Amino acid sequence: MAQTTTAPGAGGVEFDRIGAGEPLLLIHGTGLARFVWDPLIEHLAPRRDLLIIDLPGHGRSPAPPPGVPHTPPGYASVIARWLDGLGLDRVHIAGNSVGGWTALELGKLGRARSIVALAPAGLWERESPWRASGQLWATHHLGRLFAPLTPIAMRSRAGRAVLLSGSFAKPGNVPPEVAIELDHTFRSCPTFDTHLRATRRERFRDGDEIDAPVTVVWGDKERILPAKARRHDELPASTRYIELGGVGHLMTWDDPKLVARTILEGSAVERL
Numbered sequence: 001m002a003q004t005t006t007a008p009g010a011g012g013v014e015f016d017r018i019g020a021g022e023p024l025l026l027i028h029g030t031g032l033a034r035f036v037w038d039p040l041i042e043h044l045a046p047r048r049d050l051l052i053i054d055l056p057g058h059g060r061s062p063a064p065p066p067g068v069p070h071t072p073p074g075y076a077s078v079i080a081r082w083l084d085g086l087g088l089d090r091v092h093i094a095g096n097s098v099g100g101w102t103a104l105e106l107g108k109l110g111r112a113r114s115i116v117a118l119a120p121a122g123l124w125e126r127e128s129p130w131r132a133s134g135q136l137w138a139t140h141h142l143g144r145l146f147a148p149l150t151p152i153a154m155r156s157r158a159g160r161a162v163l164l165s166g167s168f169a170k171p172g173n174v175p176p177e178v179a180i181e182l183d184h185t186f187r188s189c190p191t192f193d194t195h196l197r198a199t200r201r202e203r204f205r206d207g208d209e210i211d212a213p214v215t216v217v218w219g220d221k222e223r224i225l226p227a228k229a230r231r232h233d234e235l236p237a238s239t240r241y242i243e244l245g246g247v248g249h250l251m252t253w254d255d256p257k258l259v260a261r262t263i264l265e266g267s268a269v270e271r272l
Contacts, residue, residue, distance in 0.1 A: 013082040014060040015053040019045030022113070023088060024267060025079075025106075026052045029097030029121070029250070030195060031186040033059030035178075036096070039252050043260035048267070051091065053079070055099070057191030070195040071202050072098060072122060076105035083111060090212075092267035097121050097224075097249065098199065100216075104235075107210035115214045116266035118259070119222060119249045122204035124229040135166060135224060154179040169221035169248035170255075178253075207235040214239045215266035219247035219254070240266075 016034060018041065026037045034052045044050055054061040056078045057070060068074040079102070083091065090113045095103035100120030107115050153159030155176045164171035164179060174182070189195075207214075214236055220243055232239065242262060247254035 012062040013053050013056065013079060015051055017049070017051055019048050019050040021046075021048045022267070023091040024048035024050055024263070025083075025091045025093045025103075026050060027079075027093065027095035027099030027102050028053075028055060028058070029095075029099050030199070031058065031189040031192050032182070032250075033185050035181065035185075036250065036252055038178075039256035040260045040263070043257055044263065047264060048092070051086075053082075055102070057195060058189055059185070063191050070191055070198045072101040072105045072199070072204070073202070075102045076109055076111075079106060080109050080111055092116075094118065094263045094267070095120070096252070101204055104204055104207060104210065104214070107212050107214065108206065110211070112210070112212040114212050114267045115210070116217065116263045117214065118217045118251060119219065119225060120204075120216060121199070121225065121229075122202070123225075123231045123234070124203055125231060126203065150183050151180045154183060166223050167248060167250040168254055169219060169246055169251070170253070173253045203234075205234050207239075208237070210236050213266070215242060215262070216240070217242045217244060217251075217259075217262055217266075219243070219249065219251050220245050221248040221254075224249040 024044065028034055028036045034054050037052050041050065056075050057063040064070060064074050064078055068077060090111055092114045093103040093106055093112050094116040096118040098121045100117030101122035103112065103115045103117055104120065106112050153163060157172055160171040160174060160179050164174060168174060216235065216239055218230065244251065244258055244262065247259065251259050
């Protein structure tokens with residue numbers, strides 16, 4: 001049974017811990033919360049000790065401490081202190097979108113045994129492309145505007161197809177109540193605007209400092225991050241790149257078994 005707890009003195013990161021094996025940290029993306037990993041738990045928990053967090057300022061985790069930016073480098077610094085509170089040095093890490101970027105930042109801090117970055121943000125040349133940040137902004141603010149109507153739409157397969165097709169290749173795989181929770185969590189994220197403003201002006205840099213195996217995974221139905229936002233030049237030369245068929249940006253509901261297998265394979269080999 002997973003237990004929700006807060007690591008004392010570690011910046012207030014809320015998390016679930018479940019499973020057996022080597023520790024695997026799971027990090028979600030912008031505006032969401034740790035439940036996005038739920039479809040993968042049954043496939044990962046028998047082989048990994050899962051640490052499933054809410055990013056600072058997301059879900060039930062409080063905002064980063066004063067002076068810590070609402071960006072992946074800032075989040076990584078908070079998570080590193082949280083790992084210290086658990087007595088963990090280096091762990092396997094998988095992250096999606098901004099969570100993938102945060103995983104790479106933790107790699108730069110020497111906290112990763114391996115990294116699997118699913119559709120990672122931050123690989124753009126100068127700043128986040130308007131296609132990505134604009135879509136996130138519109139989803140958040142229009143979601144707030146139409147909040148009373150969204151649950152009705154999400155309960156129909158056609159409504160989910162319209163509202164979720166930007167993030168998912170297979171919106172029909174998302175159960176209605178989960179779709180409603182996704183919408184509520186995203187539009188209710190209290191630090192969303194602060195996070196988006198800060199993050200879109202930053203990018204991932206200096207990845208050659210990472211001394212752990214890195215796997216970058218893209219779905220062939222990616223609709224949020226354009227090709228120009230998937231640069232390789234700041235990543236380690238040894239990075240392995242994978243394209244998965246039939247999955248989009250938020251791929252955990254599109255094909256849970258395939259995504260879980262990709263994470264397990266990426267965390268199976270460590271660099272000596």
